[in-house]
Amino acid sequence: MATTAETAAAPVVKEETNRPTTASLYVGELDTSVTEAVLFEIFNIIGPVDSIRVCRDAVTRRSLGYAYVNYHNIADGEKALETLNYTNLKGKSIRIMWSQRDPSLRKSGEGNIFIKNLDTSIDDKALYDTFSAFGNILSCKIATENGVSKGYGFVHFEHSEDAENAIKNVNGMLLNNKKVYVGHHIPKKERNAKIEELRSQYTNIYIKNIDESITDDQLRTAFEKFGKITSLVIQKDDEGKSKGFGFINYETHDEAKKAVDEMNDTELGGKKIYVSRAQKKNEREEELKKQYEKIREEKLNKYQGVNLYIKNLDESVTDEVLREKFSPFGTITSAKVMCDEKNDNKSRGFGFVCFSSPDEATKAVAEMNGYNLNGKPIYVALAQRKDVRKAQLEVQMNQRIQIRNMQANQMMNNNGMYNNQQIFYGGMPHMNPGRNIYYQQGMIRPHQWNGQEGYNGQHQYRRNQRNGPRRGKYNNNNQAQQNATPAQEQATVPAPVAETPAQQPVAGPSGITEADLAKLSEEEQRNKLGEALYTAISKINQQYVGKITGMLLEMKTNEIITLLDNPDVLKQKVDEAVKALDEFQQSQKNAQ
Numbered sequence: 001m002a003t004t005a006e007t008a009a010a011p012v013v014k015e016e017t018n019r020p021t022t023a024s025l026y027v028g029e030l031d032t033s034v035t036e037a038v039l040f041e042i043f044n045i046i047g048p049v050d051s052i053r054v055c056r057d058a059v060t061r062r063s064l065g066y067a068y069v070n071y072h073n074i075a076d077g078e079k080a081l082e083t084l085n086y087t088n089l090k091g092k093s094i095r096i097m098w099s100q101r102d103p104s105l106r107k108s109g110e111g112n113i114f115i116k117n118l119d120t121s122i123d124d125k126a127l128y129d130t131f132s133a134f135g136n137i138l139s140c141k142i143a144t145e146n147g148v149s150k151g152y153g154f155v156h157f158e159h160s161e162d163a164e165n166a167i168k169n170v171n172g173m174l175l176n177n178k179k180v181y182v183g184h185h186i187p188k189k190e191r192n193a194k195i196e197e198l199r200s201q202y203t204n205i206y207i208k209n210i211d212e213s214i215t216d217d218q219l220r221t222a223f224e225k226f227g228k229i230t231s232l233v234i235q236k237d238d239e240g241k242s243k244g245f246g247f248i249n250y251e252t253h254d255e256a257k258k259a260v261d262e263m264n265d266t267e268l269g270g271k272k273i274y275v276s277r278a279q280k281k282n283e284r285e286e287e288l289k290k291q292y293e294k295i296r297e298e299k300l301n302k303y304q305g306v307n308l309y310i311k312n313l314d315e316s317v318t319d320e321v322l323r324e325k326f327s328p329f330g331t332i333t334s335a336k337v338m339c340d341e342k343n344d345n346k347s348r349g350f351g352f353v354c355f356s357s358p359d360e361a362t363k364a365v366a367e368m369n370g371y372n373l374n375g376k377p378i379y380v381a382l383a384q385r386k387d388v389r390k391a392q393l394e395v396q397m398n399q400r401i402q403i404r405n406m407q408a409n410q411m412m413n414n415n416g417m418y419n420n421q422q423i424f425y426g427g428m429p430h431m432n433p434g435r436n437i438y439y440q441q442g443m444i445r446p447h448q449w450n451g452q453e454g455y456n457g458q459h460q461y462r463r464n465q466r467n468g469p470r471r472g473k474y475n476n477n478n479q480a481q482q483n484a485t486p487a488q489e490q491a492t493v494p495a496p497v498a499e500t501p502a503q504q505p506v507a508g509p510s511g512i513t514e515a516d517l518a519k520l521s522e523e524e525q526r527n528k529l530g531e532a533l534y535t536a537i538s539k540i541n542q543q544y545v546g547k548i549t550g551m552l553l554e555m556k557t558n559e560i561i562t563l564l565d566n567p568d569v570l571k572q573k574v575d576e577a578v579k580a581l582d583e584f585q586q587s588q589k590n591a592q
Contacts, residue, residue: 330360
């Protein structure tokens with residue numbers, strides 16, 4: 001009995017010694033639209049959440065697809081790992097594991113196994129259920145493409161002996177009627193090194209552009225002088241006709257290499273043949289992809305800084321007009337107005353002009369941006385790749401969000417709140433709704449900001465927040481009351497008053513309202529906002545006033561009005577634009 005007790009106790013000791021020391025969970029495979037607020041609603045069901053952070057790109061602020069959830073105690077973390085792992089969230093199965101802060105342990109690969117030849121119906125959970133019998137699993141993942149299994153996956157065990165046991169028992173087994181391979185995971189760097197080593201010692205060669213009249217025996221006669229041939233074949237179709245290519249395998253690598261070096265680009269049967277190392281299909285596809293990317297990159301680099309994008313072109317502007325207007329700035333290699341072939345080659349309102357040097361292109365941008373061409377002011381800028389434009393638009397969108405958040409912060413600061421946290425914090429544990437809670441002076445009471453939570457870096461999360469203007473004294477636009485101290489505002493709780501009619505929009509310092517602009521045409525709106533922006537920006541920066549005005553006019557109307565009504569925010573925006581323009585000019589100088 002003593003032996004049995006000791007044997008039973010052994011796994012418990014092993015598990016306790018490896019128990020996590022913090023209640024921090026890694027949550028992966030997240031849809032990019034998942035925010036801290038969404039995760040809070042899910043994980044707070046298990047127990048009180050301490051904090052949540054969705055990791056984002058430093059520039060675009062887009063989600064990177066993973067997050068960290070911290071509980072107040074480890075027991076809640078274990079329960080979340082057990083019950084929420086592989087939960088479907090916005091069409092994706094989320095993957096949860098204990099957060100491992102030591103990068104050396106994350107990258108060691110100890111206890112990590114690789115499984116291939118999996119049936120496509122096997123998902124993360126099915127794989128987890130299959131291998132969890134062998135020990136505690138840290139992570140489990142099926143490789144997918146567009147949501148479809150690629151037929152292989154990975155399981156990371158807590159202990160290497162559990163991984164060995166899994167390999168021993170599952171390798172060669174049938175899973176969903178398919179024989180699977182299970183082995184130790186080899187890091188990509190090591191795999192690539194091994195593949196390169198094997199490639200460098202090839203014995204199999206590929207010959208193409210073989211004349212249809214050439215037979216296997218004739219091919220053997222031409223190549224056997226380089227060494228002993230172990231196999232040779234010319235590929236044929238169903239009718240027995242040559243496909244024009246074949247393979248020869250030599251006994252040694254040196255013989256194969258000599259055949260490639262001496263026979264490539266030589267004539268055989270009146271045709272020049274191509275001879276090289278034989279490659280697998282996926283290797284050829286990878287090489288072709290690299291060649292395509294290289295050619296594409298060279299082409300993009302060739303036109304980098306010399307190709308201009310022109311939009312807002314009048315329908316009457318042709319290629320010749322475009323070339324004529326831009327030719328004073330340098331040698332034009334091409335000028336093209338884009339037309340719609342499906343609509344009688346009607347101009348699409350934009351085009352491209354390519355110069356012979358970056359200096360000429362830069363000069364043309366400086367002089368022609370905003371130029372009135374055939375009655376319309378044109379927009380001129382350096383042409384950009386689609387992915388670069390997309391990234392910049394994301395940055396601009398996030399900057400606009402930041403402006404809105406700054407305005408919200410200013411409003412909240414007047415009520416005694418500071419909203420600049422980078423992590424979503426859950427409520428304090430054991431503070432249940434409906435219980436009597438005593439507030440210190442300066443604390444925000446629920447009737448003021450109901451359900452106020454933390455800040456995830458871009459979005460303010462509020463539950464049950466009321467929209468619309470406040471009533472009573474809180475609906476007064478008097479500047480003195482807006483700047484009341486937090487203590488003053490919180491000391492007085494307004495009594496219920498009769499509902500008053502909604503106030504009409506009041507113009508800010510700029511004197512412009514959306515209601516006024518709505519009465520104007522789109523062109524008149526743009527001119528009015530442009531004039532107001534130009535006047536305001538000229539007081540901050542004279543050097544780039546025209547360019548910055550053009551940049552800010554790309555924003556939404558309500559956002560432009562907000563900038564005009566908030567001089568400090570406008571100055572910050574102008575300073576950012578000046579910095580960007582200075583950096584651009586410096587990069588152009590460095591490129592010369």
